[in-house]
Amino acid sequence: MIFSSLNINKEEKIHIQIQNHIKKEIDKGILKKGSKLPSTREVSKVLGISRNSVILAYENLENEGIIETFRGKGTFVAIEKEIKSDDFKVKWNNFIEDYGRLCEELDVVKTELPWKRGMISFKSIAPDESFFDLEEFKRAFLNVFSMEGDKLLNYGYAKGYKPLIEYIKEYMRKKGVLTDGKDILITNGFTEAFDILLSTLTKPNDVIACENPTHNTAIKIMKAHKLNIKPIKMDDDGINLDSLEETLKKYTPKIIYLIPSYHNPTGIVMDGEKRQNVYNICKKYKVPIIEDGFNEELVYSSSHVAPLIALSNMGNGVIYAGSFSKILFPGIRIGWIFADEKLINVLESVKRARNIHTSFIDQGIFHKYMESGSFKRYVKKIRKYYKDRYDFTIKTIEKYIPYDKVLGNGGLYIFVKINGLNTRDILKECYKRNVVFMPGDIFFINKEEKNWMRIGFSRTSEEEIEEGIKIIGEVIFSLKSKNN
Secondary structure, eight states, rough: OOTOOOOSSSSOOOHHHHHHOOOOOOOHHHOOTOOOOOOHHHHHHTTTTOHHHHHHHHHHHHHTTSSSEEEEEEEEESOOOOOOSOOOOOOOOOOOOOHHHHHHTTTTTHHHHOOOOOEEEEESSSGGGGGGHHHHHHHHHHHHHHHHHHHHOOOSSOOHHHHHHHHHHHHHTTTTTTTTTTTEEEESSSHHHHHHHHHHOOOOOOEEEEESSOEEEEEEEETTTTTTEEEEETTEEEOOHHHHHHHHHHOSEEEEEESSSOOOTTTOOOOOOHHHHHHHHHHHTTTTEEEEEEEEEOOOSSOEEEEOGGGGGGOOOEEEEOOTTTTGGGGGEEEEEEEEEHHHHHHHHHHHHHHHSHHHHHHHHHHHHTTTTHHHHHHHHHHHHHHHHHHHHHHHHHOOOOOEEOSSBBBEEEEEOOOTHHHHHHHHHHHHHEEEEEEGGGGTTHHHHHHHSEETTTTHHHHHHHHHHHHHHHHHHHHHHOOO
């Protein structure tokens, strides 16, 4: 009751006191526009005063346009609080610490040239949403919601939705991974998984090793954690083994981050023999591995290769960070960490401290969709589609672009090297002609390589690929002729 704090005095007319009280409550923001006032009868009863005084106060306020009365509905506040200048202003830029500045500085969405309507974009490596089976997804939603919607809308468990955890364990077993002594933590995609791992296992200035180039998001997270990153050069078939051994021997990294399958940005798939060699070298120097299971379902030109974690058998030296985001429903952000059960026990507490748990209703729907067999049918369909698109893009690059090297065994992108030119100069001219791609330097730890570009083809039509690649080729020829 807004009048419970009003104490009527004998020095001032009662209706004036009521008017001023209502105005003060509006000024303080307690009464907002549209707020309903108590009836004149209620006010007179609460304050123990004549109803006529209340009626007079309401009439005066209505004449001023402060309140309005609607027959049969009541009396309501008609104005907003007057906004007054306030000298309590903070220069937030002075408060931002290194973590925030680094995240903003490394945010490629903000720092790279943006896509604009009408452009041909080779930037994205997200899946083509036109292939999402929405009817199957709706069916999964309705099924799981009808069975346990009340539970899924309540708080869940930090570790994750148990049926989904069991499904992913079986998924890992089918990849040849032993799951005894291992457990799973469900995360908001790979990004949270990697961030949680680094937050738990490293501290500033710790040494971490990785392939160079590597996943740009991983670079951003490693730098945001102020880690001492030791880059390991790559060959055309994956990480250079001599460079790997030299780095581990010289720097003794606390951990190594690797993408053995459909490496981002190169698209390289490390073969089985090399994986065994990589695992043996890491084992020799006792450096634990974080394996990024990136795009593993999109193999085009060879049979599936077991992940590194399958080589560890009963060992626990490999942590697997998985996600389906690059091929299926990235909007619901489902990822996972598969690792030693004692480590998962700690990571579960870290997850709970951060955001309690990943959306349980999303996990429930996702599990029901996967369990129904829809995912297998979806993957079979998109493999053929993306393989055709991959082959077409390769042929178009060969037709129009004077490249030095083209890398990519699968996935949704191709890494192209152009000798003698900075690809940012190429991008600048292409942008003027409504074509945009991702410059390759953002995938190198220190942005040291300037002559690579990543061509993402997942969301472009063949007509757009042909036109866009042709324009890139024309720009390259033009810039080379100027340099000569």
